[in-house]
Amino acid sequence: MAIVLALAVLYQRFGQxxxxxxxxxxxxxxAPGLVLAMGLQMARLFGRVPRAVLFAALAFxxxxxxxxxIIPVLAVLVPVSVAAAWVRR
Amino acid sequence: MGAQVKEPxxxxxxxxxxxxxxxxxxxxxxxxVPEMHRQxxxxxxxxxxxxxxxxxxxxxxxxxxxxxxxxxxxWRASGFWGAIVATAAMCGPSCLLTYGVxxxxxxxxHTRWRAAMEAGLAPxxxxxxxxxxxxxxRAADHDWRTLAVTAxxxxxxxxxxxxxxxxxxxxxxxxxxxxx
Numbered sequence: 001m002a003i004v005l006a007l008a009v010l011y012q013r014f015g016q017x018x019x020x021x022x023x024x025x026x027x028x029x030x031a032p033g034l035v036l037a038m039g040l041q042m043a044r045l046f047g048r049v050p051r052a053v054l055f056a057a058l059a060f061x062x063x064x065x066x067x068x069x070i071i072p073v074l075a076v077l078v079p080v081s082v083a084a085a086w087v088r089r
Numbered sequence: 090m091g092a093q094v095k096e097p098x099x100x101x102x103x104x105x106x107x108x109x110x111x112x113x114x115x116x117x118x119x120x121x122v123p124e125m126h127r128q129x130x131x132x133x134x135x136x137x138x139x140x141x142x143x144x145x146x147x148x149x150x151x152x153x154x155x156x157x158x159x160x161x162x163x164w165r166a167s168g169f170w171g172a173i174v175a176t177a178a179m180c181g182p183s184c185l186l187t188y189g190v191x192x193x194x195x196x197x198x199h200t201r202w203r204a205a206m207e208a209g210l211a212p213x214x215x216x217x218x219x220x221x222x223x224x225x226x227r228a229a230d231h232d233w234r235t236l237a238v239t240a241x242x243x244x245x246x247x248x249x250x251x252x253x254x255x256x257x258x259x260x261x262x263x264x265x266x267x268x269x
Binding site for chain 1: 109110113116119121122123124127130131139142143144145146147148149150151152153157160161164165166169172175176186201202204205207208209210211212213214216217218219220221222224225226228229230236238239240241242243244245246247253256257259260261262263264265267269
């Protein structure tokens with residue numbers, strides 16, 4: 001945490017320098033790729049089970065595309081998804 | 090970009106936000122990045138999309154867990170104490186919860202409801218992580234070249250299994266060279 005805080009202060013001080021800004025924009029473009037790769041890797045675990053694909057898609061649409069608040073979305077999706085997993089095994 | 094937000098966000102607000110997120114971060118910090126983005130950029134206006142993308146990138150490039158994005162947002166929202174409160178709120182409740190859950194989890198190892206819990210939560214986690222990737226892509230990318238870097242980065246970490254730090258360093262070098 002100390003390292004990240006120090007980097008935060010450095011970012012505030014030097015973030016506007018054009019060279020620093022260009023490096024950061026490069027890293028910022030790559031970082032989402034890591035997250036997408038992680039999601040796809042996890043998706044391989046359940047492959048093409050229709051139930052799993054459906055609930056992954058519902059979570060993606062509600063949180064990613066529609067940007068709904070996460071707490072109410074999960075309050076609905078978690079019980080329904082677990083119940084669906086319980087019924088069809 | 091330089092100064093803190095004009096009206097510092099109250100520490101109580103940060104504690105409530107990250108405390109509640111810590112409880113629903115079932116699959117790690119990357120599942121709640123969309124909500125952090127929603128609060129910090131869309132609702133609260135604590136920072137711009139580009140700053141959010143930069144802060145997340147710095148956390149990924151630095152050593153330490155991804156959950157330190159909470160530290161960055163807390164710092165940007167209300168300075169040093171904001172960072173402390175956000176980090177503590179993000180860690181505290183989930184650590185206690187995890188401890189309790191692991192004990193219960195072990196006891197019911199072979200039960201049907203535990204299998205259903207796992208099978209039900211896993212797809213939601215995947216959907217949330219992909220949503221994080223999508224939100225971060227939208228925050229960071231402004232033309233086809235940055236989009237291409239995102240795609241290449243995803244491809245490399247999926248296929249090549251190289252240390253992600255090298256992917257980030259390569260993209261940083263492309264940025265410095267003015268290519269993206």
